[in-house]
C-alpha cells in the first residue's frame with residue numbers, strides 16, 4: 001500500500017485527558033493514510049521534502065462529536081418548550097416525525113440537517129432517525145455522500161405511541177435487520193445502531209428481538225434513560241418486576257452487552273451508575289435539552305468520579321441548537337448550578353473537561369476519534385480566530401475559550417473527517 005503522508009501546521013489544541021489541554025504553537029500534525037503518525041512541535045528532518053498544509057495563525061482543533069440527536073426533529077428546533085418531556089413528545093415530536101413517511105420531505109429536511117452539522121463542525125454524530133425505513137435509508141445515503149461519520153438508527157416503537165407512529169413488532173424487526181445488513185460494512189463512515197426509542201414505547205417482544213439482532217450482527221445500541229420523573233414512574237408501572245429503569249435495558253441485554261449510549265441519565269440510582277461503569281455504557285449528556293424540557297441536571301461529576309464514559313449530545317430538538325460549542329457552554333453552566341443548588345461537594349466542569357467530552361470522550365464510541373494522538377483518525381477543524389482574538393496576546397487555550405464562548409460557525413474555515421477534507425460545495 002502506498003503511504004500518503006500529509007503535514008498540517010498551525011496552533012494546535014486538543015485534550016488527551018479531561019484535566020488538561022495539550023497545545024502546540026506553530027506545531028505540526030503528521031498523518032499517514034488519514035491517521036495521525038505524530039503531533040510535534042518541530043518538524044523532523046525526514047519530512048523536509050513534503051509540502052506543508054500551512055494554517056499558521058489559525059487554531060487546529062479536533063472535529064466535534066455529538067453522541068445524541070434526532071434528525072427528523074430538525075424542523076422543531078426551538079418549539080414547544082413550555083411542555084415537559086411526555087406532552088412535548090405527544091404534541092410536537094410525534095406529529096413532526098410522522099411526516100417522514102413522505103420520502104420527499106425526508107430528503108429535503110435531511111439535506112438541511114446534514115449541512116447544519118457540517119457548518120457547525122460536527123464531524124461525527126450518533127443519530128436517531130424516525131421509524132420509517134425508506135427515510136432512514138435516505139438519511140444514511142445522504143450521510144455517505146457528505147463524508148461525515150455517523151451511527152444511524154431506525155427508531156423502533158410498537159406501543160404507547162399514537163396509531164400514526166406505531167409499528168408492528170415483527171415488521172419493525174424485519175426492517176431493522178434489513179437496514180443493518182445494508183449498512184453494516186467494515187470500513188464505512190456510516191454504521192447502523194439499534195435504536196429502541198425508550199422503554200415506554202417498546203414491547204417485551206420488540207426488545208427481545210432487537211437484543212437478538214444486536215447480538216447476531218454485533219451492532220451497538222442507543223436509547224434514552226431516566227430523563228424525566230414522569231417517564232421513570234411510567235417505566236416502573238410497566239415493569240414492576242424489575243427494580244430500576246436501567247435494569248430493564250439490562251434485562252434485555254441491551255445495556256453495555258454491545259457498545260451502548262444512554263441519553264440524559266439525570267435521575268439514576270447509585271446501583272444504576274455502578275452498572276453503567278461495569279458495563280461501559282456511555283452517557284450522552286444533553287444539557288440544553290434538559291433545561292428546555294425542565295428535565296433536570298445530570299450529575300456529570302458523579303459519572304466522571306465513578307469512571308463512567310460521558311459524551312455530549314445536542315438532542316435536537318429537545319436541545320434548541322445543533323452547535324456543540326453552545327452545548328459545551330450549557331454543560332458547564334449546568335454543572336455550576338448543580339454545585340451551587342444541589343451539592344456543594346460537586347466541582348463544576350472545567351473547560352477542558354467539557355471540551356474532552358465533546359471530542360475524545362464521545363469520540364471513543366467511534367474508535368480512535370477526537371484527539372490528535374498517534375493512531376487517531378484525522379478529524380479536524382481549522383478555525384480562523386484572527387478577528388476574535390487578534391490584537392492581543394492570548395494563549396492558545398484562551399483563544400479556544402474565546403472561540404467556544406463568543407465565536408461563530410463562520411469561524412470554521414475547513415473541516416477534515418478521517419483525513420479527507422469536506423468541501424462546502426457538497427452541500
Ligand code: GUN
Pocket residue numbers: 070085089093197198224227289315318
Ligand atoms: N424520549 C423518548 N423519545 C424522546 C425524544 O425524541 N427526545 C427526548 N429528548 N427524549 C425522548
Ligand code: FE
Pocket residue numbers: 068069070224263315318
Ligand atoms: Fe433524545
